[in-house]
Every structure is written in C-alpha cells, then in structure tokens.
Amino acid sequence: MNTKIVDVSEPITLVGGGEMASGALEEALALAPVLVAADGGAAAALAAGHPPRAVIGDFDSLSDAVRAQLPAASLHRVAEQDSTDFDKALRLIAAPAVLAVGFLGARVDHQLAAFSTLVQGHESPCVLVGETEVIFHLTRPVALPAQAGEVISLFPMQEVTGRSEGLEWPIDGLRMSPAGRIGTSNRATGPVRLVPEGPGLLAIVPRRLLADVLAALRLDR
Incomplete structure (x- = not known):
C-alpha cells in the first residue's frame, strides 16, 4: 500500500493503546502538533482532550463508544493481521518525524514488537517516548x-x-x-x-x- 493516510510537513504525535508515560502526550504535542492514533490509542487521546486527526489500525481495540465520538472520515481501518497497529500507522504516515507515546510499559511483548517495528525502515523516523527514556533507530550520525x-x-x-x-x-x-x-x-x-x-x-x-x-x-x- 503506497498511498499515505496522513501526509504533513509537521512532525506527528502517534498515540498507542499501551501505558502512557506521565506528561508524555503533552510534551510530544508541544513538539509534534499533528495527532494521530493507532487503533485503541484513540481512547487515550480523547480522554486527554485531544481528538486525533486520523485513527489507523485493524480496529480490534477500538470500542464502539470511542468510534462514535470520531468523524467517520478520520477512521482508517487496515484489516490485515500480519503487522501491529504501530507498524500499520508508520507505513501510512509521511511526516518529518513521529513521536510515539503509549507504546512502552505494561506488556513486554508489546514493547518488543515496538522495538522490532522501529527498525523496519519506515519513511518517517520515529521516537518512542517512555517514562524516563526515549528510544530511536540510529540510522545516521x-x-x-x-x-x-x-x-x-x-x-x-x-x-x-x-x-x-x-x-x-x-x-x-x-x-x-x-x-x-x-x-x-x-x-x-x-x-x-x-x-x-x-x-x-x-x-x-x-x-x-x-x-x-x-x-x-x-x-x-
């Protein structure tokens, strides 16, 4: 799939459905003002008072209640099950950079999947924002x-x-x-x-x- 769902000239904040580090969403939005959610991350974004511009994923974690609060045009379902919602979102985003919050903490398997996704060679560089650290794929000096x-x-x-x-x-x-x-x-x-x-x-x-x-x-x- 080559068509991008979100193609912007500003950095993007991408919200996942995992554990949200304290203050991470606000810190990320101050640097990357365009907000996108990966599947169930839409619930965390709405709870924080920040409706996402787009929601991307297979929607297995997106409740009907959350879906009802979002414009239909902002919902972009990607049905395939061979990749994570984090990977789906990164593949369909074109931006100078992505700050990803809500992908660390809680389940270890989700964190390992996020680390694997970081090194898959997506178009936009991505930084995972955690409680005390940030993680990124080192592709240049x-x-x-x-x-x-x-x-x-x-x-x-x-x-x-x-x-x-x-x-x-x-x-x-x-x-x-x-x-x-x-x-x-x-x-x-x-x-x-x-x-x-x-x-x-x-x-x-x-x-x-x-x-x-x-x-x-x-x-x-």
Whole structure:
C-alpha cells in the first residue's frame, strides 16, 4: 500500500493503546502538533482532550463508544493481521518525524514488537517516548548534548557496528548483536556523537533529550 493516510510537513504525535508515560502526550504535542492514533490509542487521546486527526489500525481495540465520538472520515481501518497497529500507522504516515507515546510499559511483548517495528525502515523516523527514556533507530550520525554520567544505551536488533564520541566505553571496533555483545548501561562523559555503520541499532537516551533527538532525526519536507 503506497498511498499515505496522513501526509504533513509537521512532525506527528502517534498515540498507542499501551501505558502512557506521565506528561508524555503533552510534551510530544508541544513538539509534534499533528495527532494521530493507532487503533485503541484513540481512547487515550480523547480522554486527554485531544481528538486525533486520523485513527489507523485493524480496529480490534477500538470500542464502539470511542468510534462514535470520531468523524467517520478520520477512521482508517487496515484489516490485515500480519503487522501491529504501530507498524500499520508508520507505513501510512509521511511526516518529518513521529513521536510515539503509549507504546512502552505494561506488556513486554508489546514493547518488543515496538522495538522490532522501529527498525523496519519506515519513511518517517520515529521516537518512542517512555517514562524516563526515549528510544530511536540510529540510522545516521546523531549528536546530543548529554551530560556527564547520563546513561546512553545502545541495543543491537541485528549484527551491527558503529562509532562513538563522548561515551565512557566507546563502541568503535565492536561488533554488536542481540545474542552477543550489546551496549546497554554505557555512560556519557559529556556531549555524545553516535555514528551507526549499518541498520539495526537502537539508541536509548534520557527523555530530557527528546527535543534534541527530534531535531537530529527529522527530515526536511
């Protein structure tokens, strides 16, 4: 499916039906003002007083009561069951970047599925917003104003290498893989620069850096 349901020049906040980190929706909307919901995330958006521009998913988690509060034109059902609603939404969005809230916490299997979705190569870069951290697929060099002592974790979803500046334990020359060497619980010595050498590396950084991550990842449209 090539036609995009939402195609905008501003960053998008995408709301899922999982556990919502405190203040995450408001923080995301301040940076990414276009609101889209993935299936049952529409209920969380409405409960917070923010009707979504579009709802995308297979609608197995969208109640009739919530559906009745939304314009029919905003409902976009994707019936296939071979992908998650998060993946469906990202495939059908074109935007400079996506901030995803409501996809972390609660069920571990949902979190693992979200991590897998991040590295699937969608058109718009996406950042998962959690309670204390944000997570994104490192696909290009990224410089962030980290402070000394802050935790900067790198988790490989496949075999991958990279380079770093400003980490207590540099990753240069390391071959990381999910069944071998990983890069969690590293620490910044100050501002950091992360350079991937191939796809598949997730970066996990403090949530206070969300705006910096967004600026580093967003595409010019």
